[in-house]
Amino acid sequence: MRNIKLIILILSFNMISIYSQDNVSLGKIPNIDLKLLNGKKTTLYKLLKTGPVLLDFWATWCKPCKQVMKHLNKYHNDYKNQGLTVVMINQDTPRSLGKVKAYINSKGYDFLVSIDPNQQISKKLNGQIMPNLILVNEDATVKWRHQGYMPGEELEIKEQIESLLLSLKKD
Amino acid sequence: MYKKFLLAVFPFLIQSEKDAFSVFDLDFWNYNAGIVMNFGDSYDDFTYMENRMDLNFFKNNFSAWLQYEYSDPPELGFSIKDLRKYRIEYSSGPWSIKYGDIYEVWGRGLVLAQLDDQGIDFDNSSRGYLINYQSDNISVTQMSGETVNAQLGADLRHPEFEFTHNIDATNINFEAYPFSYGLSFLQSNELHQLKPLGVMDTVDINHRLHGAYISWFGSNMDIFIEYMDKQSKSRTFQTNFSGQEIESLTPLKRGSAAYFNSNYYLGNWSLFFEYKRYSFDRLNPVDTDYIINNYGNRIDYQVMPILYREQNHSFLGRAAHQTNANDERGYQVELSGGLSNGFQVVTQFSHLSRNDTWESISPIEWNRKNISGLLPTTNFSALPYLEFYAELNGYLLNNRLQFKTAIGTNEEVTKVNRFFKGLSNTISENWTYTDSIWYGEDWFYLDSQIVSMDTSINQIETMLYQKSKSFTIPIDLTLSLKNGYSVGLGLAYQERYKNNVKKGNAGGFYNYADSTWILNDETNPNHSSNETTSNYPNETPFQINRMFSLSIGKASKWALTLNYDWTNVQEIITIDPKYNPLEAFIYGDVKYFKGQRNDNNPPPFTKNKWVSLEFSYNLSSTQRISFLYGSIQGGLVCSNGICRILQPFNDGLKLSYSAIF
Incomplete structure (x- = not known):
């Protein structure tokens, strides 16, 4: 019973305090190894050298993940000249990993796709709830995070990207 | 502390x-x-x-x-x-070391794939250490640790059995783009818990797995091939004269797995193909269920490709095939591509079967015949599974209406109790009455005895098996409105058949000792019957499921979703314990609100129906809270291809909260 009270207290404390803050500091993101669908490898920090990166966790069986992908591909193409790279980190396990590349190709998506079949990256970044978007600044600080997707939220994603790109121009 | x-x-x-x-x-x-x-x-x-x-x-x-x-x-x-x-x-240069709970995936998981999925209570991580050396073109990983894997028993919510593995494993990966090669070795000492069989309730097993894989990436196609071999031995321990414990290994089982995957690309069209052949333990078709006391088979670290579609619709998920990772072969083909109007088409076909066909020798003995070639068979004694799925999705109304419509069918032989075709002995018994009385205007016979038995050789064809079939049409529509509002509509219709099929001119074996058959009609050996009966309660011929969901939401703020699930017959009959106000509201039952209903005795029209209402609210972009009230039908739930049967949730409240920061 004492433990229950402790858990509730901790959860309530965090929930209320986070909710009460307008701008939660999301800290710096660690460097992560990215194994790409085409067999090549890169790291997040290498990608950040050319500009901000928008990470998103997804899986072939995740319906809202697929809904947001169309918009993310558009933003990848619209803002790549300003340095933005969209990286989709796939969470399919080896049971269905083979279908990932076929799906991406059939949709004609241009963003980078990385595979994370043992959820190493998602565990490090707390991306288990999908889709899970992380907008990372060039200095590796997280500027914005979002979990889940409802139609219409693509506008908020766009606003966040444009806001970040604008702040980089001013700098 | x-x-x-x-x-x-x-x-x-x-x-x-x-x-x-x-x-x-x-x-x-x-x-x-x-x-x-x-x-x-x-x-x-x-x-x-x-x-x-x-x-x-x-x-x-x-x-x-x-x-x-x-x-x-x-x-x-x-x-x-x-x-x-x-x-x-900790990592430094090419070296990295990990200590704690390790999750590794090598190749496509034929040797090792460690995952954590709380939705279905699956976790096969190992607690120990991992050392990795990684340069531009070579990666060497060595790991060691212990895992405790849980297995459900009779209780569908609390695991009953535990299998403890102590593993040592090594993986070497060579990169020479566009090629990639890998070699894996894993050794596990397992303490396997058994269903009580007297004194012994655990058994020690040693597993040794060797695997190799290769992949190649081209501009218009790619290929992946993996093969592994596994040997399991029983471990026993004896103490010698000096008091030392000596380990002794006795061969138990040997198995292998092969997997091939290839993708071909032409513009926006992709042709996906994969093939598998898993053979760790070939049980006869009566013993299709996973048996705790049958050990030395595929181990829980081996999470291998399943080769059927992982469905995200609950109806399709409930009708999903439950893979037999110990004995299954087959292929899957999927063609997907974009049309000129932006629509996407997906068509998929999967065919799986056991590695052997089986023939009954006696009620407890089976004759195994290996399927020639590499492909699966449609012979029912090899428990074939066939699946077809076609989907069309896209956007209409100037990208405001997103739609997805599909059709999914599957057909499977789930169990074979009897199959024989050929010449065999038959037996007929001649009986005579030994006692009778005259009552009223007729004789009534009270006792009888056998006077002779005739045996002969006849052409026999007899089969008794269980077959399931399903047909599902799911439709999803999402309409985006102004100011971030959206409306979603989900509809689904499903027919499921689960039948016992009995065919042939013989009804069964004469006894357990030999393979002598009893003809259906002793006077006419060629008389053949064909009988199909439903497995659903009350002789309901097939199950009809319907689902309706309506959701309204505002982007980044909230969503309200009503789910209505209806069936004509339940596979496992559960009693609805309460008539809740949400049900009364949905059914428009004014009597409930006038106090004319008994809450603890739901009216008949609520039977076999589940209604729930969920409200979710985004406290911020990283915090979400949701409430669900009502009932949810239980059934098979699959995640990443691993399935669990969940029990229904009746007339209750669910609260969920998630946050990242």
Whole structure:
């Protein structure tokens, strides 16, 4: 019973305090190894050298993940000249990993796709709830995070990207 | 003690920016954290509470992960009030070392794939250490640790059996783009818990797995091939004269697995093909169920490709094939591509079967015949599975209406009880009456005895098996409105058949001792019957399922979803314990609101129906809370191809909260 009270207290404390803050500091993101669908490898920090990166966790069986992908591909193409790279980190396990590349190709998506079949990256970044978007600044600080997707939220994603790109121009 | 300390400092780590101290100073660390909280309380006395907190710390070459869980009890699995997972990692140059809970995937998982999926209570991580050396073109990994895998028994919510593995494993990966090669070795000493069979309730097994894989990436196609071999031995221990314990290994089982995957690309069109052949233990078709006491087969580290579609619709998921990773071969083909109007088409076909066809020798003996070639068969004695899925999705109304419509069918032989075709002995008995009385105007016979038995050789064809079939049409529509509002509509219709099929001119064996058959009609050996009966209760010929869901939401704010699930017959009949106000509202039952209904005696029109209403609200972009009230039908739930049967949730409340920061 004492433990229950402790858990509730901790959860309530965090929930209320986070909710009460307008701008939660999301800290710096660690460097992560990215194994790409085409067999090549890169790291997040290498990608950040050319500009901000928008990470998103997804899986072939995740319906809202697929809904947001169309918009993310558009933003990848619209803002790549300003340095933005969209990286989709796939969470399919080896049971269905083979279908990932076929799906991406059939949709004609241009963003980078990385595979994370043992959820190493998602565990490090707390991306288990999908889709899970992380907008990372060039200095590796997280500027914005979002979990889940409802139609219409693509506008908020766009606003966040444009806001970040604008702040980089001013700098 | 240190776990309690970590828990105690947790909020301070998150909230404090200047007052923290030492390594708990947030200015020193980079960190992120996540909370998932689930609570459920149903009217049929099922209450669960799950709380998980994940913490990640990073600094230079060092990182750490902690997961505390307070679940008493969880929705599925053991209760836990402890530090559930932890891992410390350090990397320097090409070297990295990890200590704690390790998750590794090598190749496509034929040797090793470690995953954590709380939705179905699956976790096969190992607690130990991992050392990795990685340069531009070579990666060497060595790991060692212990895993405890749980297995459900009769209780569908709490695991009953535990299998403990101590593993040592090595993987070497060579990169020479566009080629990639890998070699894996894994040894596991397993302590396997048995269903009680007297004194012995555990058994020691040694597993040795060797695997190799190769992949090639081209501009218009890619290929992946993996093969592994596994040998399992029984471990026994004897003490010698000097008191030392000597290990003795006795060969138990040997198996192998092969997997091939290839993709071909032409513009926006993709042709996906994969093939598998898994052979670890070939049980006869009566013993299709997983048997705890049948050990030495595929181990829980081997999470291999399934080769059928992983469905995200609950109806299609309920009708999903449950893979037999010990004995299955087959292929899957999928063609997908974009049309000129932006629509996407997906067509998929899968065909699986056992590696052998089986023929009954006696009620307990089977004759196995290996299927020639590489492909699966449609012969029913090899328990074939056929699946077809076609989907069309896209956008209409100037990209405001998103639609997805599909058709999914599958057909499967789930169990074979009897099959024989050929010449065999038959037997007929001649009986005579030995006692009778005259009553009224007729003789009534009271006793009889056998006077002779005739045996002969006849052409026999007899089969008795279980077959299932389903046909599903799901439709999803999402309309985006102005100001961020959207309306979603989901419809689904499904027909499911589960039949016993009995065919042929013989009804069964004469006895358990030999393979002598009893003809259906002794006077006419060629008389053949063909009988199909439904497995559903009350002789209902087939199950009809319908689903309706309506959701309204505002982007980044809230969503309200009504789900209505209806069936004509339940596979496992459950009693609805309560008539709740949501049901009364949906059915427009004014009597309920006038107090003319008994809450504890739901009216007949609510039978076989489940209604729920869910409200979710985004407290911020990283915090979400949701409430669900009502009932949810139980059934098969599959995630990442791993399936669990979940029990229904009746007339209750679910509360979920998640946050990342």
